[in-house]
């Protein structure tokens with residue numbers, strides 16, 4: 470039987486093989502510590518759960534408007550105004566099945582065959598395949614790795630062609646933990662306006678930010694920049710709601726009208742129950758979020774310090790999200806006592822998993838070599854044990 474031509478354009482999730490191997494090892498009784506997770510290890514706040522339960526009890530369990538219930542869109546409008554200095558009307562907002570669907574819909578709305586979408590790399594695994602799904606071409610532009618993974622505006626400008634339809638940026642960033650400065654975002658905005666392309670601004674890690682850094686929403690620069698921007702956010706990371714599947718995007722009315730066509734003919738809308746829960750999350754106490762951020766901050770400092778103390782490993786201190794992307798390339802070309810050869814980050818991640826049962830994601834998954842991504846969304850106890858194991862695994866590697 471044949472499959473559609475488009476299926477040959479995707480590689481599938483590069484992390485799924487790792488997840489499968491972790492499951493196999495766990496089934497074999499191994500005590501794996503997962504530093505590969507992309508979601509908070511905290512529970513959804515109680516008041517949010519209660520709002521979800523109430524929605525079910527009240528039979529709020531039917532289809533909603535494709536863009537989401539009006540109360541939720543009003544709450545998002547208020548959030549964008551208060552937190553991000555953005556003025557969007559409720560008809561410029563669409564609730565989605567996670568931020569993932571928001572980004573997918575936005576890419577589908579702007580790009581097709583012959584079009585190009587710029588992706589600063591390393592980048593989140595899904596952007597590339599979403600662009601390919603749309604039939605467009607991803608154009609990779611490395612960030613400045615040695616300067617804290619900041620945007621390379623000159624390289625971005627050089628990559629712009631008449632076919633450039635957009636750029637997808639993520640700040641705070643997965644996988645680097647970088648937070649883009651207002652100055653760099655202003656420069657990027659100038660390019661987008663000058664060359665008339667869209668900025669899809671993935672702000673899903675907005676609330677997970679440290680060291681007094683401030684998140685800046687690129688659309689707040691001017692009405693002209695806002696017209697060129699799709700602001701994406703959601704409840705997954707800030708409110709530990711990954712399984713509820715609630716994200717949103719905000720853009721011009723015309724943009725939302727196009728996105729609504731995609732949404733209503735695919736998922737219809739996101740879950741009515743999750744919309745009520747999200748409404749509670751956005752309008753309720755932010756105490757749980759503050760507790761979570763304080764805990765992530767402690768872990769971030771601990772893991773960065775421990776990593777930098779390991780010979781041959783170096784990493785910049787991430788300013789946001791819950792990831793660290795250390796350079797491990799000094800271990801390439803080494804051999805373990807059992808004969809395992811390490812030639813790249815994939816080999817290293819496999820070795821650490823098999824030898825010491827710690828799961829990390831090789832940088833190749835994010836289009837970068839020489840790095841591994843470590844998620845500190847795990848208990849302090851597990852992080853401490855994982856770093857002991859990591860140190861031990863690396864001590865077995867000799868040139």
Ligand SMILES: Cc1ncc(COP(=O)(O)O)c(C=O)c1O
Pocket residue numbers: 507566567568569570593639643671673703704705706711715716
């Ligand atoms: C950078 C980035 N954007 C978007 C998402 C998707 O978020 P959601 O779970 O709301 O779809 C993720 C999830 O890992 C992410 O890391």
